[in-house]
Amino acid sequence: xxxxxxxxxxxxxxxxxxxxxxxxxxxxxxxxxxxxxxxxxxxxxxxxxxxxxxxxxxxxxxxxxxxxxxxxxxxxxxxxxxxxxxxxxxxxxxxxxxxxxxxxxxxxxxxxxxxxxxxxxxxxxxxxxxxxxxxxxxxx
Amino acid sequence: xxxxxxxxxxxxxxxxxxxxxxxxxxxxxxxxxxxxxxxxxxxxxxxxxxxxxxxxxxxxxxxxxxxxxxxxxxxx
Numbered sequence: 261x262x263x264x265x266x267x268x269x270x271x272x273x274x275x276x277x278x279x280x281x282x283x284x285x286x287x288x289x290x291x292x293x294x295x296x297x298x299x300x301x302x303x304x305x306x307x308x309x310x311x312x313x314x315x316x317x318x319x320x321x322x323x324x325x326x327x328x329x330x331x332x333x334x335x336x337x338x339x340x341x342x343x344x345x346x347x348x349x350x351x352x353x354x355x356x357x358x359x360x361x362x363x364x365x366x367x368x369x370x371x372x373x374x375x376x377x378x379x380x381x382x383x384x385x386x387x388x389x390x391x392x393x394x395x396x397x398x399x400x
Numbered sequence: 401x402x403x404x405x406x407x408x409x410x411x412x413x414x415x416x417x418x419x420x421x422x423x424x425x426x427x428x429x430x431x432x433x434x435x436x437x438x439x440x441x442x443x444x445x446x447x448x449x450x451x452x453x454x455x456x457x458x459x460x461x462x463x464x465x466x467x468x469x470x471x472x473x474x475x476x
Contacts, residue, residue, distance in 0.1 A: 284468060291440075318442075322444055396459065
């Protein structure tokens with residue numbers, strides 16, 4: 261299993277694409293954090309790209325998108341959540357998560373400058389982001 | 401599975417003043433990181449089960465998927 265720390269200076273970041281902060285567990289995705297027992301995401305100090313071995317192991321348990329948060333390039337029109345001009349997920353999150361539950365301090369986040377939700381909503385997105393669990397489907 | 405907020409795991413092998421050769425040092429660091437990632441891939445704090453906000457039931461996306469959904473992939 262290879263681990264590639266993600267580091268980039270600001271110029272490199274500007275060249276990078278907008279990232280979806282709630283993506284799938286797939287090889288090459290960035291592991292952002294782990295969903296804790298309190299249902300809040302604990303972000304890793306240093307996000308890492310996951311490889312095929314991580315994906316394989318993670319899929320041996322419950323769906324990884326219930327347990328982790330991943331990031332990958334925003335798919336815009338190719339994603340069903342794209343409204344034509346923005347990501348509809350963060351709007352749904354704001355409707356779902358009461359303001360009283362949102363986080364006041366911005367979590368450490370290595371993708372903020374490239375984050376789709378942050379580009380749409382600014383720091384308000386960061387208050388709700390740790391409360392987002394990608395897959396909320398109840399286990400059958 | 402235990403979970404303590406704000407205290408992340410940190411693994412240290414303190415060799416004092418001794419420094420491994422650079423190539424060996426990189427190899428060991430890679431192995432440690434790979435081991436940690438393999439362990440991390442297995443964790444499940446089941447936080448999704450306790451998370452239930454009143455607004456959750458109003459989420460209109462199929463299967464309550466709050467993540468990327470690129471067809472022909474389906475959310476599950």
